Amino acid sequence: MNVSLLLILLLVGAFATYLAGDKLASKVALFFSLAVLGCSIVLLNHFNAGENISFINQWISQPNISFALQADGLSLAMLLLTTALTPLIIFSSFGNEYKNAKSFYALILFMAFAMAGTFLAADGLLYYIFWELSLIPIYFIALLWGNGDAEERKTAVVKFFIYTLAGSLFMLVAFIYLYQRAGSLLIDDLYKLDLTASEQLWIFLAFFLAYAIKIPIIPFHTWQAKVYQKAPTVGTMLLSGIMLKMGLYSVIRWQLPIAPLAAKQYMFVFIALGIAGVIYGSIVALRQKDLKKLLAYSSLAHVGLIAAGAYTLTLDGLRGAVLQMIAHGFVVVGLFFAAEIIFRRYDTRTISEMGGIRSQSPKFTSMFMILVLASVALPSTFNFVGEFTVLYSLSQINIWFAILGGTTIILGAYYMLKMFQHVMLGETNKKIFADVTLNEGLTMVIIVAVLFFFGMYPKPIIDLITPSLENILTQINRN
Amino acid sequence: MDTNLALVLLLTPLLGFLINVFFGKKLGKTFSGIVGTLSVVVSFAVTLYFFGYITVAKQPIQIILFDWISISNFNLSFGLLLDQLSILWLLFVTGIGSLIHLYSISYMHDDEKMHTFFAYLNLFVFFMITLVIGSNLLVMFIGWEGVGLCSYLLIGFWHKNQEYNDAAKKAFIMNRIGDLGLLIGIFILGMLFSTLDFTTLKTAISGATNLNSYWLGVAAFALFIGACGKSAQIPLYTWLPDAMAGPTPVSALIHAATMVTAGIFMISRLNFLFDLTPEVQNIIAIIGAITALVAATIGLVQNDIKKVLAYSTVSQLGLMFLALGLGAYQVAIFHVVTHAFFKACLFLGSGSVIHALGGEQDMRKMGGLKKAMPITFMTMLVASLAIAGIFPFAGFWSKDEILITAFEHNIVLWVIGSVASIMTAFYMFRLMYLTFFKEFRGTEDQKHHLHESPSLITAPLIILAVLSFIGGLISLPKNSWLNEYLAPIFRKVTEEEHTLGTFEYGLMAIALAGAFIGIGIAYSKYIKQNSVPEEDSKITGISKVLYNKYYVDEAYDVLFVKPINALSGFFRDYIETSISALVFGLAKVTNELSFQGKKLHNGSIGFYLFAFVLGLCAIISYLFLAQ
Amino acid sequence: MNNILNQIGIENYIFLCVILFCIGVFGVLYRRNAIIVFMSIEIMLNAVNLLFVAFSTYHQDAQGQVFVFFSMAVAAAEVAVGLAILVSIFRNSGTIDVANLKNLKG
């Protein structure tokens, strides 16, 4: 049993969903995504038992490209994030009616396929292909099932597509260059490369462009808010929950170990950029009028911190970044789902048109509150574990980084609570807010449970990722 | 056994919380109140057991539950530490907590969300216990933030009122500013000593030979900022008066007796650290003294009964910080305990008044309640005397110790502390006079309904009044049980035992005299002259400045809130759009190029061939002439 | 047998052909009448044919002359097709002015 099974299952799932027809599509998709989740848990067990679950096979002889899927702790953690969030996201969409549902759900599974592939690929080209492949489904999901004015949406989505593609193409050039040097794109061969400092810098920058746009790090973030706003919530969840983690994962997996000298030399610049994102994102989020846009900027702030953590090149930084990635994945999905729940009832995403929901649905309020609190990294939630570790690593580099990055806990609380106040509190709203349905409640409860469980007991994840991060760290420090 | 009991101690409030959250509505109001109260009472009982244990065994109990967070240079486990300090805190947290829960059963009975209220209260107790018994800084931090959260939830309990929500938000954010400081302190400590565990930290610091005093100072200062946030010291105090928006029991429990003392707890916990950083201690003392004075001055003119108590709380906390800064931890703790008694009593009493008046909090519309509410009056009088520092009430002893310590260190601090005390006496009795004496100034309707509160309310009041009266006994000069009890925690506790000479008696007398002066002024103004504070609009001069709290809120608004919001608008409207325009600009440029290029492709064969020939010539001449 | 180029020189032929070729190019560019443009193209081809023959003599090799036959065939074929197109344009638009062929642009 190896990891390729997962990918096959997802792909088969996508086709099956498409063939199942509009009525059954959502259920088939859920079934397959759950199957994949189960499968990945089984794989995790195999992995923990020390079995080899990699899959490496020659694919193209000239140039020498392998179909290499490798799973270490880091990949598995990200894979689990993907496979756990996918059924959640699919399940969360059960309250909505989508036209042409079969394509919709098939695209979701296809996207999960591409993202899982990105996390597993151990060959540069294969990785790149999955990376690019994940763009297409989200492009269509955002374009066809999105909301708001069609023209505006089109502009936003196309901008997003071209922008991210632009970044990643430079990564491709870097990969080709690396191929010239290494004669192979297998990650182990790339790690072994002995590049000069200037080569490393250029490669680092090429990678950075791709990742900075995907993550996004300011000032490459301008696509984000609009797309999050315009995409259907499912798309936004996929984007923010999993897809932007691809960028962060790639920083750790590809960028840092391949070009460690550059990473070390310009560490401060990139940390500073990440932290600037934290502050900037938080401040911009303060006065957003659209709920989804606000969440988008909050996401910008959070990933800025994660990126800063990753660029510290310390074990704490990397570990904190990974933990925070997973935590943020769950929280942000939950938050966007909350926005969707409100949208289903009020038919608006404008904050000023909300308010007074708490007296109508206390259950929903509590769950939303918990998500908000998790998002501002209240201790005992999973986010705190990540944020604490990241901030700690920043403080080891320079205490000012920690202080500036730490403003997230102040500003984050400010905008999140302000949002919560205007969305949920106040005089009872005149519009009717039906209580959350079982489906919605279940989704929220699962997310909340995950956040609390790993907030108090992150050890399984820490144990899973630490060896591989240590391995990467030795690669970074190899010369 | 100990582990299980400790878990019972910790988890019963959580259980109460869960029951109230999930089944609160079905249980019915009374029952949910009982569940909430019982869960705290159980904790209290367990605490008593531990108290007994610790007094006998004198050995702290340390429990490690599970590994929590891994940091590269150390592991953080989720552990509990039950030593003298934490058990002392637990005693009044759960003890007063039980009383206030009891009180709330009656007080909140008319509120439709009573089960929610109890849920939050239980949650608060749970987090407070976590804060107190956490074995390392980070577990403490869970509680630290958790109580902040509960404070937020309870201040905004009446969530339909956006002003209350604003207050709640403000409290949370102010606290978070402090929390950042605390985190920074934690980071530095972790970096320096590779541990955050209190016991190992203590051995590490005391055992270390060449300490980096700079970083140690920074750490201590950062931690102090955290304490400032939680314990409402300058400059982070403004949230506490606003926090009175919450139900009165909350004010009593969280914003007077327990949560706001967390800062003092933390500093006492880390006394070994602060002892090594005298500069920071000086800062603490100065900040504490200034806070005491400033808050007291503001308290002089407030008309909202709870606001007066709130500023009084800030002022008293300032005094406690003054003591902390002077290294007299046990004195500060003594004041914490007595303050918990009388301030809780005052708040609950004011709650009783407010309850009777159907929600009225403005003292200008009260008066003459003495007859209608005798028990409330009596208990509040006792508490007021205690806070004013009248012999032999509890406050006298604790406050006096602080002032004596201050006098020993720095006369200026003593003067400030004394002035603050005099003011305290004044505004407390201003409150008493305005509320209970003379004629009732409210509406007829209210007058009609005036009544003494039910026994569920008065019983806690009486207990607390008694405690306020006798609380001083735990640390009498010369014969301090408290100092002895806390001896294992504080290094210098024995050295600093006061000698009780004439000098000290003199100071006591001065303090007592000051208190009487304050009461006297209040008496002459509000009983003799029978004056009632003016309408808001008529307040002028200094009192206007004071009434508006020195305009600190406004200043903060102008200095921080408005700029950040303006910046947000600026970022949103200009920076975002211009970065976006930059990206779009590239697209526009290419598009424009395309448009211009279309003119080049004009459909004329002649031009096409001309380009062909030009290209040919260019290539040929480059290849064969330019070489 | 004497090589005629000994008396004339291959360069002269080259220059002649180049100039003739360029006149053809010039004609294509200069005139708007499609027929004349065709003729100019024929001039270009003829210039090359002449050069072929000259080179054939230069190398004393028959291949160059053989190639001229192919070139002629090509020229004939091109003219046939070109004139057919021209005729249909003339039928549709009544003009053979190439400058009027500007419907397709942009």
Place this chain on the structure above:
Amino acid sequence: MNTLIAITGLGVLCLLFEILNLRKAIVPMTIIGLLAILGLTVSEFNTSGSFYNNMIVVNKFSMAFSSLFIVLTIFLVGLSHNFYEDHQSKLSDFIAIKIFLLSGAVAMVSFGNLAMFFLGIEVLSISLYVLAASNRMNLKSNEAGMKYFLMGSFASGIILFGICLIYGAMGSFDVVEISELSRSAELPIWFPIGIAMVTIGMLFKIAAVPFHFWAPDVYEGSPALTTATMSTLAKVVAMATLYKLLSVMNANISYAFQIIIVVLSIASMTVGNIMALRQTNVKRMLAFSGISHAGFMLMALLSLSTSASDLLYYASTYSLAGIAAFSVILYVCKNRDNEDIVNFHGLGKTNPLLAAVLTGALLSMAGIPIFSGFFAKLVLFNQTIEAGYLVVVIVAVINSIISVGYYFKLILAMYTKEPNEERAGTPFFIYAVAVVSIALNVVLGLFPSLVLDLLG
């Protein structure tokens, strides 16, 4: 050699079918015949040799490209059935011309003598002139034919002049002799000039900047199927021939010449992509896209000795994507008087399959992974960086980004706009061609080694 003979035979057979009144059998029989020829070619793939005094040289390169051309012609013939429905009486002529065009193409990649090369290119060109102008009642078609003819003849003149100079320098038309001589002796300057002029003539055929001006006009004006032929078959043929010419006759390209190629490649990519942005006519847009692809393919000339298989791969993917795209265009724009982008509105709703095919084709051209266009660009970039021209690759990358802009314009039109009217009928041949070609494209993407190792 057999391939060439068979193809010309098939062409003549086509004409005979008309005489024998077997009009209905023409398309199927031609396809069967072409398949047979394809089989023949593939079966002889590993036999190499020269025929008839070195007139035709058969090797892997020529066989591979010939097979590609045959495949493309099969598709084009398949599409003819539907396209010439209303021109039944001329069907045989059209098909025959296409077959002869194919024979010209095969001659061009398997020539051993410049005479064959010249005749081949003329057969190809003349066929295309005729096809471009073949909608005789349509002035646009006439204009396209005229423009193509005038400029094409001009280019033929240049090529002929080049050949003449090569002959003058070498005294032979035989490429083997020429290449031997070019290595050994001290060359008269005529030879490089001749090479340059032939190259320029070929650059015209593949529509590289600044010799590209004809392409958009002619593509736009020609009947759609002819445009398909030009943009797929003709372009690929010209590119392969140019590659063969340069690699066979002139193994050591001078540095200056490489600079020229770099500049032209960059210019073609940039101009093609930028110009395509504002086009509303789909054929015109694809013309500019074709120009940019020509620029990409020119990169193969920077590493002549090693890039044959890369070029083959690029050519296959590009032309297969082109065929797929054009088959959809043919379907959509049938009975419309233009190919405006408006016609594509709502295709995603009315005909999801064809919309998906077109999307796939465009994504392949844009170089999005899993479609083979991506791998084609990849191997080409790889080759070019290896040759040391990183700049070209970076410009190419920037151009790929720009290209997404207009490819997606079409995709957006299909999926986000409301359909304006129903399209009737599901012509089998068009569906078959569209699906098979895009499927082949994807298969090439999944197994690039199938093609990349062919010429290894």
Place this chain on the structure above:
Amino acid sequence: MSILLILFCILSAITLLTAFLTVFSKNPIHSAIYLVICFFSVAGHYLLLNAQFLAIVHVIVYSGAIMILFLFTIMLMNLNKENEVHKPRITRLGAIVSFCLICFVLILIFINSKPIADGSYDVTGEDYQSIKVLGKVLLNEYMVPFEYASILLLVAMIGAVLLSKKEKLEK
């Protein structure tokens, strides 16, 4: 100056002059006539180079066939008038500039090239351009191109027919 050279010069002068006149004449008929003269002078060059067969073929094909085709077309379209509108000045300027440029560049290159042979050219003494030899080369070595040229002509024929044939309106 040998006679041959003088002959060459005269012929060249005629060729170039008539070529120019072809381009410049306003009347298409005149152009056609000048072109015929030009072709004849090229045939003279062929004769000068001793390629008699080619000269004759040239006259037959060009002057006989192609030119007649041109003339037919001109007559058919009734174009024998000087009705051509003058091109805009910029176009003419462009034409002249490109003419000068291409002439200049090409001639400069050829002048720059080193002299091929100083006065003495290969003389093999073999017969290489009699009809017999040409026939042999054409039908032996160049058999395939020769055959293939027929395809070319066939294509041209089909094409011409295709372009001018009227369709029977079946539907």
